[in-house]
Amino acid sequence: MSRRGFTMIELLLSLAITAVVAAGVAAMLGGLATGIALGSDARTGLLATAATHGRLVEELVDTGCVLAIKDDDAVLWKGDLTPGGLIEPSELRWITFDPERGELYRSSIRFPEDWSTIDRLTFDRPIIRASQLSAEWNRAESRGILEHEILADGLLFARSSAPTPFIEATEFRIDLTFDLATGPVEATTVIICHGDQPSEWNP
Numbered sequence: 001m002s003r004r005g006f007t008m009i010e011l012l013l014s015l016a017i018t019a020v021v022a023a024g025v026a027a028m029l030g031g032l033a034t035g036i037a038l039g040s041d042a043r044t045g046l047l048a049t050a051a052t053h054g055r056l057v058e059e060l061v062d063t064g065c066v067l068a069i070k071d072d073d074a075v076l077w078k079g080d081l082t083p084g085g086l087i088e089p090s091e092l093r094w095i096t097f098d099p100e101r102g103e104l105y106r107s108s109i110r111f112p113e114d115w116s117t118i119d120r121l122t123f124d125r126p127i128i129r130a131s132q133l134s135a136e137w138n139r140a141e142s143r144g145i146l147e148h149e150i151l152a153d154g155l156l157f158a159r160s161s162a163p164t165p166f167i168e169a170t171e172f173r174i175d176l177t178f179d180l181a182t183g184p185v186e187a188t189t190v191i192i193c194h195g196d197q198p199s200e201w202n203p
Contacts, residue, residue: 048178049187052152056174056189059106059151060093064196066166068130068203072097074160075133076172077196085199086126089136095151095174097158102179104152109140129202154179167201169193 064079067087074095082088094107111120123143127136140146152158157177162169172191177184 053189056151060191063172063191064194066162066169066172068133069160069162069166072159079196087198088124088126089140090124094137095160102153102155103150104155104158105148106151107146107148109145110147111145128200152176156184167203
């Protein structure tokens, strides 16, 4: 009884079949890994948008009204915290987006603890027109009393908007675009304004 080995054709055929099966398994595993990654990124995007929405609502829920929106940035009035019906700088919040850092900021005035009541009242002069808002930002920044807080990061884009006239708007809207590995993800937060109206204001 003679013992015969594999012929060259049989070896080549078996190698070809093995290669086809290996390629199929590799493709299946690659697709599975991609699916898992996509699912993970989708969950990450959902968590990021939900967490950001919650933070924005929590931080801006006391908005009295919208004073101005320019270049997608906004100035909000917290309401008449200092009785008198006028808008004081310490009652303002500036909402700005830094495209280079991909961060959305809330800036507000925080008086140093060593400032006396007279110092605070002297600085906190009433504002009666929108053209003063930029100057008040610069004045507070130059005195080192403008505090900046990050509301959201990892952004491609952020835009503030409200129906006009701003001061009468019942809603303040922030549209965000997150920069995720799988691509941009959009989200929107709407803040309900309390409808506070200053006694003097010239938009």
